């Protein structure tokens with residue numbers, strides 16, 4: 001680390017997005033000083049399981065994190081066709097049937113969140129370049145001409161050249177940014193002001209998720225050979241679905257059971273966002289479902305219920321010297337297991353931009369606009385893709401091409417066609433690799449910031 005850092009960066013939030021950003025900067029430069037402000041008293045992950053896919057794994061490989069992380073997966077991830085999710089029709093008392101067994105590159109890479117957190121924290125920059133500040137909850141910030149001032153709930157403040165808000169779905173960074181943008185828009189249309197104000201808070205997706213862990217041995221004692229012990233399962237039914245997958249080298253099964261209240265997407269949430277609930281509340285939701293689901297849910301000891309929020313169509317991820325990253329920019333429903341992967345992709349592009357020697361305190365804002373133009377279309381599209389996938393899993397939107405004249409509604413044949421549609425939604429995880437985005441960002445950065453390429457383009461235009 002140079003005695004005077006090229007950039008002083010404040011990251012707000014030490015979840016997968018904020019930590020990945022610090023790890024990316026550690027890999028690609030040594031002249032950015034990072035202060036990471038985390039509201040909790042230590043780095044911690046709530047919830048248990050997390051699934052990632054080929055694109056995210058590619059970034060892990062690039063960062064050299066694939067080996068330690070892979071050792072903690074159920075099976076070491078390799079680039080060969082492996083099982084993804086098995087989709088079953090489950091909302092009937094008799095045994096259901098599978099209508100889509102995905103075989104995909106790498107298969108489902110399912111991990112314990114604590115393992116991912118450990119791998120990130122083991123690879124943070126050295127202490128000269130990085131300082132974590134715990135129990136620091138950002139409340140708001142102010143931008144001056146060449147500095148951002150951060151204000152915390154303990155009435156302290158701090159300054160930085162640039163602030164990255166990786167502070168999750170209830171982001172104080174996003175709330176401040178969109179309050180400011182709405183204030184600035186006061187002189188234009190009321191419609192624009194109201195549109196911007198919409199993003200101060202994330203909106204409820206109309207879905208709840210019950211989250212729990214089951215000990216694999218307990219499940220196998222209750223039902224020897226239960227496929228959820230070894231396979232990523234998606235049990236589908238009308239307005240509900242249950243996801244399960246093994247984690248921690250197969251010793252635990254992660255369960256997320258979804259319930260959608262039709263017509264509630266975007267409505268005000270009535271009640272707490274997260275709450276511990278009695279097991280019976282969860283089991284009641286799936287009364288009348290097939291035995292395989294009943295057995296699995298009966299093994300749960302202590303579920304919690306989470307309202308799932310999303311942010312649809314954020315108009316910018318960047319304002320001046322402040323950028324949003326991860327859930328703060330594009331919180332999404334969990335139906336494509338994509339939120340953390342998208343946060344890591346954001347971190348990869350933004351981190352590599354900030355790591356460029358060309359980027360300085362004076363041209364930071366222009367550089368960050370490139371992050372916005374590369375990542376916002378992808379992040380926002382994933383929010384919509386994930387939402388649409390939920391409709392398919394819960395039989396709320398059948399593909400238009402299903403010819404009801406030829407295929408009986410609700411028949412196995414119809415569901416197999418639905419399965420193909422679902423598969424297409426998942427393809428985004430492996431159809432292209434994320435280095436494409438970085439290469440595009442690199443070209444844009446050079447064009448925007450390099451004086452010689454600027455001269456060349458001016459000459460070319462003469």
Ligand SMILES: Cc1cc2nc3c(=O)[nH]c(=O)nc-3n(C[C@H](O)[C@H](O)[C@H](O)COP(=O)(O)OP(=O)(O)OC[C@H]3O[C@@H](n4cnc5c(N)ncnc54)[C@H](O)[C@@H]3O)c2cc1C
Nearest residue numbers: 013015016017039051137138168326327337338339340341
């Ligand atoms: C039920 C469920 C299942 C999911 N499954 C998957 C999956 O399989 N795969 C996947 O990729 N994603 C999944 N996700 C989504 C994933 O958890 C998120 O997208 C991911 O955690 C986002 O990372 P982040 O760093 O942006 O935000 P977060 O993980 O929310 O981290 C934000 C951090 O900021 C801190 N913070 C918050 N406010 C402040 C503040 N004001 N000041 C300072 N610090 C603050 C928090 O304490 C936290 O440490 C799932 C989500 C849910 C709810």
